[in-house]
Each structure stands twice: as structure tokens, then as C-alpha cells.
Amino acid sequence: MSSTLAYEDAVDLLDADHKMAQKQFLDYQGLCDDGAPSEARQQLALKICQDLSVHTQIEEEIFYPRVQAVIQDEALMDEALREHAEAKDAIARIRDMQATDAGYDDTVMQLGTTIMDHVMDEREKMFLKARYSTADLRGLVPALYARKKELQTGAPAPAPAGKKKVKS
Ligand SMILES: [Fe+2]
Numbered sequence: 001m002s003s004t005l006a007y008e009d010a011v012d013l014l015d016a017d018h019k020m021a022q023k024q025f026l027d028y029q030g031l032c033d034d035g036a037p038s039e040a041r042q043q044l045a046l047k048i049c050q051d052l053s054v055h056t057q058i059e060e061e062i063f064y065p066r067v068q069a070v071i072q073d074e075a076l077m078d079e080a081l082r083e084h085a086e087a088k089d090a091i092a093r094i095r096d097m098q099a100t101d102a103g104y105d106d107t108v109m110q111l112g113t114t115i116m117d118h119v120m121d122e123r124e125k126m127f128l129k130a131r132y133s134t135a136d137l138r139g140l141v142p143a144l145y146a147r148k149k150e151l152q153t154g155a156p157a158p159a160p161a162g163k164k165k166v167k168s
């Protein structure tokens with residue numbers, strides 16, 4: 001997907017990430033089943049970690065606060081952030097390990113379980129509530145998309161809101 005037009009709304013954009021994550025974990029399982037070399041497993045694991053870090057960050061920076069502002073469900077937000085924290089711990093462990101280390105594959109697949117449980121929670125609770133709320137989910141797409149691209153390319157903090165780049 002190469003354009004914000006590809007997404008119906010914020011939930012659609014975020015759930016596309018979820019589907020990609022699910023595919024990546026299945027691919028990882030496939031590498032394990034095939035006895036793939038450690039380099040291939042580590043490369044995919046680090047890509048998964050990077051993609052999930054970007055995803056959780058755009059949710060925490062943009063989507064969750066905007067949704068919370070209208071649904072006012074602190075318990076739901078706390079649960080989501082607790083699940084993100086659990087995923088971040090696993091990501092940090094994976095980044096500290098080598099694919100040749102004992103327990104590497106189990107740690108990656110444990111992250112997969114944590115993420116898929118969290119995805120089910122988001123789909124069944126927060127995303128539903130968001131779509132039944134007055135939040136402008138369509139209007140959130142450009143901000144989510146732009147921040148995702150920034151983070152993917154390693155850009156630092158976003159420009160202050162309202163500041164436009166001047167073309168020379
Ligand atoms: Fe999340």
C-alpha cells in the first residue's frame with residue numbers, strides 16, 4: 001500500500017499492520033519448520049520487531065489518545081498499554097539475543113502470541129468502540145500514515161503541529 005487512499009479509515013490502516021504481523025509470524029514459523037539458517041531467522045525477527053515498534057508507537061502517539069478523548073475508557077486504554085509493554089519487553093529481549101541463542105525461536109513465537117492476543121482485543125474492543133464513536137477515524141489516516149513513514153525511515157521527532165515545510 002503506497003498511499004493514504006488505500007485505507008478506509010484509521011482502523012483499516014492499523015489492521016493492515018496486524019495482518020502483516022500475522023503473516024510475518026507465520027513466515028517465521030515456516031523458517032523454523034524448514035530449519036532455516038540463523039541469519040534468515042534473525043533478519044525476519046528484527047524486521048518484525050521494527051514493524052511492531054512503529055505500529056505500537058503510532059497507536060500510542062496518535063490513535064489511542066484520539067480515541068480515548070471520545071470513548072473515555074481508561075481501563076481499556078490501560079489494558080492496551082499493558083499489552084504493548086509486554087510486547088516491548090519481548091522485542092527488547094529479541095534485539096539483545098542472537099538467533100543462535102537457546103530460546104530465540106521461542107521468544108519470537110511468544111511475542112507472536114502476545115501480539116495476536118492484543119490484536120484480538122483491539123479488534124473486538126477498542127476498534128469497535130472507535131468505529132461506533134464520533135472520532136474522525138478517516139481524518140486520522142494522513143497523520144498515522146505520515147508518522148509511520150517517518151518512523152520507518154528513522155526520522156527523529158515530528159515537526160511541531162501546524163508548521164508547514166516551505167518549498168524553495
Ligand atoms: Fe496496540
Ligand SMILES: [Fe+2]
Nearest residue numbers: 014018059122
Ligand atoms: Fe494494533
